[in-house]
Amino acid sequence: MAEPSKVIHVRNVGHEISENDLLQLFQPFGVITKLVMLRAKNQALLQMQDVPSAINALQFYANVQPTIRGRNVYVQFSSHQELTTMDQNSQARGDEPNRILLVTIHHMLYPITVEVLYQVFSPHGIVEKIVTFQKSAGFQALIQYQLHQSAVSARTALQGRNIYDGCCQLDIQYSNLDELQVHYNNDRSRDFTNPNLPTEQKGRPSQHPGYGDVGVGFPQMANAAAIAAAFGGGLPPGITGTNERCTVLASNLNPDSISEDKLFNLFSLYGNIVRIKLLRNKPDHALVQMGDGFQAELAVHFLKGAILFGKPLEVNFSKHATITQGADTHEYANSNLNRFNRNAAKNYRYCCSPTKMIHLSTLPQDVTEEEIVNHLEEHGPIVSTKLFEMNGKNQALILFETEEQATEALVCKHASSLGGSIIRISFSQLQSIRENSQ
Numbered sequence: 001m002a003e004p005s006k007v008i009h010v011r012n013v014g015h016e017i018s019e020n021d022l023l024q025l026f027q028p029f030g031v032i033t034k035l036v037m038l039r040a041k042n043q044a045l046l047q048m049q050d051v052p053s054a055i056n057a058l059q060f061y062a063n064v065q066p067t068i069r070g071r072n073v074y075v076q077f078s079s080h081q082e083l084t085t086m087d088q089n090s091q092a093r094g095d096e097p098n099r100i101l102l103v104t105i106h107h108m109l110y111p112i113t114v115e116v117l118y119q120v121f122s123p124h125g126i127v128e129k130i131v132t133f134q135k136s137a138g139f140q141a142l143i144q145y146q147l148h149q150s151a152v153s154a155r156t157a158l159q160g161r162n163i164y165d166g167c168c169q170l171d172i173q174y175s176n177l178d179e180l181q182v183h184y185n186n187d188r189s190r191d192f193t194n195p196n197l198p199t200e201q202k203g204r205p206s207q208h209p210g211y212g213d214v215g216v217g218f219p220q221m222a223n224a225a226a227i228a229a230a231f232g233g234g235l236p237p238g239i240t241g242t243n244e245r246c247t248v249l250a251s252n253l254n255p256d257s258i259s260e261d262k263l264f265n266l267f268s269l270y271g272n273i274v275r276i277k278l279l280r281n282k283p284d285h286a287l288v289q290m291g292d293g294f295q296a297e298l299a300v301h302f303l304k305g306a307i308l309f310g311k312p313l314e315v316n317f318s319k320h321a322t323i324t325q326g327a328d329t330h331e332y333a334n335s336n337l338n339r340f341n342r343n344a345a346k347n348y349r350y351c352c353s354p355t356k357m358i359h360l361s362t363l364p365q366d367v368t369e370e371e372i373v374n375h376l377e378e379h380g381p382i383v384s385t386k387l388f389e390m391n392g393k394n395q396a397l398i399l400f401e402t403e404e405q406a407t408e409a410l411v412c413k414h415a416s417s418l419g420g421s422i423i424r425i426s427f428s429q430l431q432s433i434r435e436n437s438q
Contacts, residue, residue: 006054007078010044013037014071015106015171021068022046029057034083039104039171040140047083099151100175103141107167109241113187117141120163120170125150129180131189144180238301244293246274247318248300254309255283260330263288264337265414266407269426270302270351271295272340273332277323289323291340302353307404308411337415339424350426354407356383356400357428363387363394364419372396375418380405386433397433 010022019035022044026032030053036045048054058075066073101121105112114130121127126146133140145151155172162169182191186199250263260276263286267273272291279285290296296317303315323329332338339347360372369387376382376398383399400406406427414425 003077004051004055005077005079005081006048006051007080007083008046008048008054008057009076009078010046011042011074011076012071013042013044013073014069015039015042015104015169017068017071017073025066025068025073026057029053029060036083039173045078045080045083096174096176097148097152098174098176099145099148100177100180101143101145101151101155102173102175103143104171104173105139105141105163106169106171107162108139109167110164111242112139112141112163112168114190115187116163117143118190118192120158121145121154124154124157128193129182129189129191131180131182133188142175142177142180239297241294241297243297243317245317245321246291246293246296247287247289247320247322248296249285249287249316249318250303251282251285251314251316252311253284253286253313254311257309258286260286261415262411264330264332264335265411265425266303266308267299268332268337268339268414269347270298272338273335275323275325275329275331275333277326277329280328287318287320287323291338295340298348298351302351306354306407307402308407310404339426350429352427352429354403354410355427355429356403356406357430357433358398358400358406358410359426359428360396360398361393361424361426362421363396363423364421365394367394367396367419367421369396371419372398375416376409376413379409379412384433397428397430399433 008026013022019037022035023032026046026048029048031049032046033049034045034047038044048057054077058077061075066075103117112132114132117130117132118127121130121143124145127143128146129142129144131142143151143154145154151174155174158170159172160169182189182194182197184200185191185195185197191197248267250267258278260278263276264273267276267288267290270290272295274289274291276289277287279287288299290299300315300317303313306313325331363372367387369385372387373382373385380400380402383401385399386397388395388397398406398409400409410425410427413423415422417423
């Protein structure tokens with residue numbers, strides 16, 4: 001252990017942990033005179049009024065694991081005997097004002113470009129230059145104002161705010177750089193004082209489509225925190241997260257077998273369903289309106305080509321933004337069968353293309369494997385089954401020979417009644433049923 005110091009070094013400080021959380025952890029042991037958050041390193045330095053207070057704190061936390069918001073943090077004496085405001089990492093100097101800001105963006109579900117940052121920061125003063133880069137701490141940007149005062153006002157107004165509703169949180173410090181060097185004007189760097197810079201040294205410029213006006217936010221961003229939790233801040237391969245169209249067109253359906261409820265059972269795996277309309281003039285076509293554009297994109301991505309009632313399903317974004325309510329639409333907006341009203345993060349995590357294995361939950365307490373097999377076997381031969389208990393509730397895994405059979409079972413039997421219980425069915429990403437699989 002380092003020799004005692006009034007400065008305490010805290011590790012594993014996640015970006016969800018605020019300065020206030022740390023103050024509460026150490027205030028019982030004495031007055032805290034300084035606190036520096038080293039956001040890029042997930043660390044913090046905290047200075048107590050005197051060495052005995054720091055010793056008391058560390059002796060207490062040697063026996064009691066300190067946790068903040070469910071996360072273990074680790075504390076030790078710092079090698080510093082005193083904290084100065086320069087004890088920040090090389091890029092940032094914390095609270096000493098400078099006209100250049102170092103911005104880290106957390107929960108970055110949507111690509112952030114120079115244009116987006118300019119829209120966010122320019123209301124606070126003249127922005128001269130912006131440089132963006134990817135670091136271990138995540139996506140970061142340096143923003144240079146013409147005046148110190150503009151940077152101070154921007155940091156005061158924007159620190160901790162979200163660019164979009166529920167995601168892309170701004171974490172702003174002052175940089176210790178004096179002047180930004182910008183060599184190219186593109187979506188990753190821009191010198192607003194020199195519009196004649198080339199866009200790219202070589203190779204093709206990377207262009208993102210427009211992301212609408214920042215601050216308006218995407219309608220789907222109410223789910224953003226859940227999406228971030230589910231996908232670890234990133235998105236599954238092939239998902240852009242920028243689609244705003246909520247309605248999808250499903251075609252090549254089998255008109256003899258399909259119904260609105262069956263489509264609901266399948267599409268509700270990827271988001272909440274607002275309404276569904278089977279097209280009278282094209283009986284193998286249906287429109288499905290999802291809760292938001294992100295959920296619609298998941299459905300298009302994961303369901304395209306899935307075999308449903310003997311035919312490969314075609315799923316594309318519709319040219320209609322919404323489905324007009326009418327006599328021939330089925331309404332699901334208030335259905336308690338929508339899966340994403342609760343546990344949205346868990347449901348996003350389970351999104352996948354159809355598999356041979358289905359997972360059954362909300363089963364009756366006294367259900368047997370035989371009853372489950374009898375309920376499902378009309379859809380195809382069942383290879384194996386496993387009934388198990390999790391958190392005191394019965395669940396089951398059922399393996400069919402093909403994805404098509406499993407899909408049919410899910411489409412026909414999700415939300416059906418078995419032994420007096422309404423059962424829930426989803427696809428399982430497990431490859432096989434092992435004795436210990438849950």
